[in-house]
Amino acid sequence: MNRALLLALGTALCAAPIALAGLSADAQTTASQTPFKAPLAADGHPDLSGFWSNATLTPEQRPAKFGDRLVYTPEEVKALENAVVAEVKEGNKPTDPNSGAEGGKEDPKKLRPEFAAAGGDVGGYNRGWLDPGSSVMRVNGQPRTSFLTTANGQPPPRLPTAEPQPGFARGRGGMGSFDNPENRSLGERCIIGFGRNAGPPMLPNGFYNNNYQFMQTKDDFVIEVEMVHDTRVVRLNQPHRTDGVRPWMGDSVGHWEGNTLVVETTNIPQAQAYRGSWKDLTVTERFTRVGKDRVLYQYSLNDPTAWAKPWGGEYEFAPLHGIIYEYACHEGNYALPGMLAGARNQEKEASAKHAAASE
Structure with a gap:
């Protein structure tokens, strides 16, 4: 993620989500009994x-140091969540313009790697403008x-016969090419949000605006995604299109x-x-209301040309306090x-130098 992308996308209005807090021991016992x-x-x-959020500290891929361990220990949870409290407190302090950090921003060495890679603090704002969970x-x-x-x-290994993966970020990366707008990422062009907020599968982006509104009728289930205002309309009890058109999302x-809404997406x-x-x-998603403030979201990925068998993951949406x-x-x-204007200026300067060297 680059700094320019965050500048382009940092103008959204959002409401602060409630933390994805777990149930207490008593609540878990009560839930299991009732x-x-x-x-x-x-x-x-x-x-x-309703309005929901999937902002969280948990990554999609498990850090290698945890191996096959699915669950954090209580001590690890406490350390991770306390670290965020300290990060927010430190990151919201007034920045010193004489600190030596570029633009008076926080020293990137003190930031999370993903924040530093994105330019630090959303173009000069402090930590309060980020909501990664x-x-x-x-x-x-x-x-x-x-x-x-x-x-x-971790994702399973791809089949030896699968196409190479360089096309993974096509249309979303855009790094290094400034020839025209179409070469830039979908997020920079305000077509689809960066990350995979809209999905499928729907995943938090690690920065902000990981918020959704779900609406349902007897004919449709509609998912409004805050990031770039994407809206995915799920048609209920209908066949897939066969015209070869691949719409966004x-x-x-x-x-x-039963009590679970199953959504199957093709033509990506x-x-x-x-x-x-x-x-x-083919991405299969399952939405199950498992608590007053919890929607279990499970997703499965199936591509017989890429992986030996389907695989996927799960998490729980938490309520958003607001809209x-x-x-x-x-x-x-x-x-x-x-x-783009900067790239044109660079081209002019390079052309002028070349002309001067040729005289």
């Missing part, structure tokens, strides 16, 4: 509607070390299996490839014309 009965929506199915994600009260539920929490159709465009897979990729507002990306998208 199964949760989800309220019903107008369509007669469990009500998934403040607690470890739980599933049924278990503090998870990763979303992925493979044995080691793919072609999603759903049906209910190449620009939204997931780990190099798109053409033959999401329009993400008017282009209203503050100064970075894109700025980068």
Whole structure:
């Protein structure tokens, strides 16, 4: 993620999400004794509607040091969550313009690696403008070390016959090419949010605006994504399109299996490839209301040309205290014309030097 991208996307209005806190021991015991009965929506199915967030400290891939361990220890959870409290407190202190840090910002050496790689603090703002999550994600009260539920929490190896992975970030990377807007990433162009907020699968981006609104009727399930104001419409009890068109976020159709909404997505465009897979990729998502403030989200990835068998992960959405507002990306998208204009100036300077050297 580069600094210019964050500048382009940093103009959204968002409400602060409630932390993805786990259940207390008593609450877990009570929950196990008394199964949760989800309220019903107008369509007669469990009500998934509302405003939700998936901001969390838990990564999709498990850090290698945890090996096959699915769950953090209480001590590890405490250390991680206390570290965020300290990070926010330190990061929100007034920056010293004479500190020597570029632009008066926090020293990148003191930041998380992903923040430093993105330019630090969203173009000069302090830590308060970031909302990557403040607690470890739980599933049924278990503090998870990763979303992925493979044995080691890592993606499985690709088949020897699978196409090479260099196309993985195509349409989303954009690094190094400033010839025209189409060469830049989808996020910088305000087409799709950076990361995989919209999905599928839907994943937090690690920075901010990891918020959603779910709406359901008897015919559709609608997911509004705060980041870049993406909206995915899931058609219920309908066949997949067969015209070869690959819309943004793919072609999603759903049906209910008991209390779980199952969504299957095909026709994913190449620009939204997931780990190099798109053409033959099918993503299956399952949404289950498992508590008053919890929606279990499970996803499975199936591409027989890339992996030997389906694989995936899970996490729980937490409620958002507030609503999401329009993400008017282009209203503050100064970075894109700025980068292109800078590239044109560099070309002019290089041309002038070449002409002078030829005289």
